[in-house]
Amino acid sequence: MRRRLLPALLVSALALAGCGDQAGPAGTTEDGKFEIVTAFYPLQFLSERIGGDVVSVTNLTKPGAEPHDLELTPRQVGDVADAGLAVYLKGFQPAVDEAIDLEAKDKGFDAASVVPLLPAGGADDHGHEHEEAEGGEDPHVWLDPVRLVTIGEKLAERLGQLDPAHAAGYTERAQALSTELTALNTEFADGLKTCDRRELVTSHTAFAYLAARYDLHQVGITGISPEAEPSPQRLAAVAREARETGTTTIYFETLVSPAVAETIAREVGAKTAVLDPLEGLVDSAGDYFTVMRQNLAALETGLGCKQ
Template sequence: MFLNKRRWVNKGFILIMLMLIVVISGCGKNSSSDIVPGKVNVVTSFYPIYEFAKAIGGDQANVTNLLPTGVEPHDWTPRSKEILNTSKAQLFLYHGAGLEGWVPNFLKGLGSDAVVKPVEVSHGVSLITAEGDDGHHHGEEAAENGEEEHHDDSSHHIDPHTWVSPKSAKIIAENIKNSYIEVDPEHQAEYENRYAELAKKLDELDSKFTTELANTSKKEIVVSHQAFGYLCRDYGLTQHAIMGLSPEAEPRAQDIVALSNMVKEEGIKYIFFEELVSDRLAKTLASEAGVQTLVLNPVEGLTKEQDKAGENYFTLMEKNLQNLLLALQ
């Protein structure tokens, strides 16, 4: 009986170990087994960079996105597993400009022997500094900040949402292309060609936004999260945000009242919300002001439904344009 019991314990132990191996080896996109020999292994910090890196990398690249589908990037922090896997890649592409507060510690955690090259892909975008000092910056247009060395200086409230404008997205795409060429110069021609295709699509999107938004009678939008500064700057709009640069920033009661009054005075018919963040405040304000809500997507990530439907940066931005045109007519 003792022998049978010991056999059962051994079998149980082996079974548990096998289950652990399956779990560890099957942890999805982020597992270390995703390092593919003979390709440029790229880890990206969130969705738009992932999409552009895949488009430019093509067959030469194996791209893994750190941020899971349906998660808002302001909320997420990496675990030790992600640090370990990234240290084995050739490129780590992150946005910078204060979007990923976890990056400085993440880079330290990669270790001195890691071969991975970290690249801040927003480098070269003319950054916007949001006004106000408490996360509640409503009403005024943001000013430009030319001092790129202040990327992580939180006291300046730098707006990190550069990619929401196709003009800035093109700079990001070019930085991604250059980083590929730096680590894999042998395939420079392929990277240049695929970047040219992506840049052409971004130019066409930029041209469409420019032409169609120039013809709207209204220029003011009310948004739940102050994520549209670059879009507004590049296409002649002004955003009024219920919350600040972080979607978790709670507005004060007087902010809601002031916005409600402004909505009524300006004849604004729609208040925009986004899918990855609660729409509670947008709906509260819409109800208070007697207007409707519409989606304006900051393209920080896909919902699971959007992922299944094959949505991407371009389809979401096209929907953004149509909703802006509806709200601004």
């Protein structure tokens, strides 16, 4: 990932923050709602569901945009500075990390700090090394509904500390969301329990948490970064493994070109299908649950799962 340096933006951002017409205490809107800034869609989803109608949520990543290399405008840096809470996932978006470190360090909620993370890169589930192994930790934790329950609970606790007048409501809504996420986890566990294949061949390795939770074996054409270009050797290795395991579907994601997945699919005579890593919401009519259930249907079909 490219690092986005912010100092040139900060003077403009602080000027915007200082000349706003915001009323009421810092971190609240004119009508008294608690202001939350979120880094990308899954954290927006959590904040809106747990915050309810007593919060105002701003997402720094626009719908349908690829979030990995987000660049912040001066006004967005000002939004971070003005917010009552900035919800992010450290290590996923360098520009957001830097803005929070400089402008909202005491008001940041790092989702990566409240649940255990898996290592990034290195090898797929069969021990095959990726040439672009990045090290560090895999940020795609929201694709595990069980871990997302914990993040939601911790977010509700933090909101209750910052906005004690509405703490009971945050806790109640987090519990309701936990019930829904637990039911979703059961749907995935039941739907993927008995399948003809358990190899999950994806355009990049965004699905380690989902694979680990439901006993699938992720085989990524590229590593954590969707912008990485696989070498001919890596393409050949994935194609060979796809043939050996009888893979019939190669998955690509919504915000990245399907060209690499299509190349492997042609090579092995497989189909392609969408598996959405939910980094950004493409369909404004849907939400986290809609997309995750679409993912489950795609997996059940592509892996030959039986009810």
